[in-house]
Amino acid sequence: MMVRFRTLSSSCARSYFWRTACMASLTFSSWANIAGQNPVRYLGFAEVQETLRLNAASGLPGSAIQESAEWDTWISARDAEVRGRIDRGIEDSVSNLVLYGTSFTSLPRVESVERATSEAGELVPAVIARIHALAVALSSDTNNERVRFVREFLARKGIRRNTEEPYFTENLRRFIAEQAGYQNRLQDAANDTDPSAVYLARGTLFKTRGLSVDTSLLPNLALEQTLRAMLQKGALTTGSMRRIAVIGPGLDFTDKRDGYDFYPLQTLQPFAVLETVARLGLGKAEDLQVVCLDLNSAVVAHVQKLRERGRAGQVYTVQLPRDTRAEWSPEAIAYWKGFGEILGSPAKPLSVPATLGGVVVRAVAIRPRYAARMQVYDVNIVAQTLDLPTSAGFDLVVATNVLVYYDRFQQALAMANIARMMNHHGIFMANNVLASQHTSDLEYLGRRTTPFTPSGAYGDDIVVYRRK
Numbered sequence: 001m002m003v004r005f006r007t008l009s010s011s012c013a014r015s016y017f018w019r020t021a022c023m024a025s026l027t028f029s030s031w032a033n034i035a036g037q038n039p040v041r042y043l044g045f046a047e048v049q050e051t052l053r054l055n056a057a058s059g060l061p062g063s064a065i066q067e068s069a070e071w072d073t074w075i076s077a078r079d080a081e082v083r084g085r086i087d088r089g090i091e092d093s094v095s096n097l098v099l100y101g102t103s104f105t106s107l108p109r110v111e112s113v114e115r116a117t118s119e120a121g122e123l124v125p126a127v128i129a130r131i132h133a134l135a136v137a138l139s140s141d142t143n144n145e146r147v148r149f150v151r152e153f154l155a156r157k158g159i160r161r162n163t164e165e166p167y168f169t170e171n172l173r174r175f176i177a178e179q180a181g182y183q184n185r186l187q188d189a190a191n192d193t194d195p196s197a198v199y200l201a202r203g204t205l206f207k208t209r210g211l212s213v214d215t216s217l218l219p220n221l222a223l224e225q226t227l228r229a230m231l232q233k234g235a236l237t238t239g240s241m242r243r244i245a246v247i248g249p250g251l252d253f254t255d256k257r258d259g260y261d262f263y264p265l266q267t268l269q270p271f272a273v274l275e276t277v278a279r280l281g282l283g284k285a286e287d288l289q290v291v292c293l294d295l296n297s298a299v300v301a302h303v304q305k306l307r308e309r310g311r312a313g314q315v316y317t318v319q320l321p322r323d324t325r326a327e328w329s330p331e332a333i334a335y336w337k338g339f340g341e342i343l344g345s346p347a348k349p350l351s352v353p354a355t356l357g358g359v360v361v362r363a364v365a366i367r368p369r370y371a372a373r374m375q376v377y378d379v380n381i382v383a384q385t386l387d388l389p390t391s392a393g394f395d396l397v398v399a400t401n402v403l404v405y406y407d408r409f410q411q412a413l414a415m416a417n418i419a420r421m422m423n424h425h426g427i428f429m430a431n432n433v434l435a436s437q438h439t440s441d442l443e444y445l446g447r448r449t450t451p452f453t454p455s456g457a458y459g460d461d462i463v464v465y466r467r468k
C-alpha cells in the first residue's frame, strides 16, 4: 500500500546567494579553491518560509516560529542539540561492539539484542563476559582501531579506569531498552487498522535516538535497482548526472545488523553511488564528482583522509563481508560480487575470524583517482546549507538511514535544504517514507521496494523525488 503524500504549492524561491551570473562559469573545484572559505552556514529565516507555513499547524518544535531573530536562535540551538546526539550514537556502536565484536575477544558473539538479557531482564553471563573482555582489551597495548576509538571516547567522556565495566553495563541496558521500545512502536503500528501506519512509524522511528554512523552494503543495491528501474521507464536519461551528494555516508564501525569488526573502519556509499551512476550510464566515472555531507567529525575526517591518500596515489581498500547463511537474493549476491568492478580491482581480503563461521569476504582496491575525487563538508543537513555556485548544484542526492533520525518538521527542513542545493530535474532518494509537509520544489515520483532476501523479510524501500 502506497503511503499518501501531500505536496502543497509554494511561493518560496531558492536562495540565490552566491548564484550570480559571473559564478556560472566556474567549475566546482576552482570555486572551492577560490572561495577558500567554509561555504557552510545556517539556514536563514527567509529560506525556510515555505516549510514553516506548511508545518505551522503541526505542533512540532520550531514550526510555529514567526520571527527571524527567534529562528536564528532556534536553528543554532537545534544544531547543537542534534550534534549532542552524536555521542549517544557512539555509545550505541560501543554496545554493538560489546555484543558482536570479534576483534577484541574470541568469546562467541551474542546472536541478537533479544538474546542479551534473561527473561528477568538481566544481562546474560555471556554478555557480562564480553563486557569484561572489552574492558581488558582497553587496558592492553592494542593496535585495534575500534578499541583505541573506545578508549579515546571514554577519556573524553571522563570515564575513569576501572569504571568501564559498570559504564558498558549501563550503556548496554539503555541500548537494549531503547531497542525494545522501537520494536514495540513498530508492533503497535502493525496492529493499526491503517495499513500505512507501519511506514509512517518507520519514517521517524529514531527521532530521539543517538546518531549512529553504521553503514553496510545493501542499501546501495536498493538505490541501484531503483535508478535502473527509472532508467528503464524513461524517467531518467543517460549522461544526465555529473555531481552527486551523499548525505550521511557513515562509517562501518560495528553494524547493528551484522556487527563485523574484523577490518579497518571504512565507508562504502560514496563509492557505491559513484559506481552505480557510472554502471547505468547516468554519468561517466571519470567526470563524476561526489560530495559527502556529514555532521560526524569521525566520518568527515575519514573521507578527508581517503581523499588525501587518493591524491597521493594510494588505493582505498574496502572489505565486503557476506554471511552465506543469510540467504541473500541472487541480485544481492550479484551486486556484492560486482562491487568495485568499475572503480577498482580485486584485492586479497582479510581473513575471517574463526568465530564468524559462514562469513565470506571480498576486497576491492579502489583506484586513487576515485578516492581523490571525494569531497566532504561538515554539515548538519537539517540546520545548515552549502552555498553553491550555479555550476555546482547536485544532479543526484542520496540520504539513506539519515532522515529517520528526525521529526517531520526537521525532515521537511532537510528536504527544502536539499532541494535548494539541487539542479533542476535532479533526483533525491531516501530509504524511509517522508510524510512531512515538504517543499513543492520536490515532486514525489514514487516508492520502490528492493528485497535483499528471497522471502522479502529484509530489504529497503526507496522513495524518489525530482527537483522541479
Ligand SMILES: C[S@@+](CC[C@H](N)C(=O)[O-])C[C@H]1O[C@@H](n2cnc3c(N)ncnc32)[C@H](O)[C@@H]1O
Residues within 6 Å of the ligand: 082, 211, 212, 213, 214, 215, 216, 219, 247, 248, 249, 250, 251, 269, 293, 294, 295, 296, 299, 379, 380, 381, 382, 399, 400, 401, 402, 405
Ligand atoms: C546510520 S548512518 C547511515 C550511513 C549510510 N548512509 C547507510 O545507509 O549505510 C547515518 C549517517 O548520517 C549522518 N547524519 C545523521 N544526521 C545527519 C545530519 N543531520 N546531517 C548530516 N549527516 C547526518 C551520520 O553521521 C551517519 O554518517
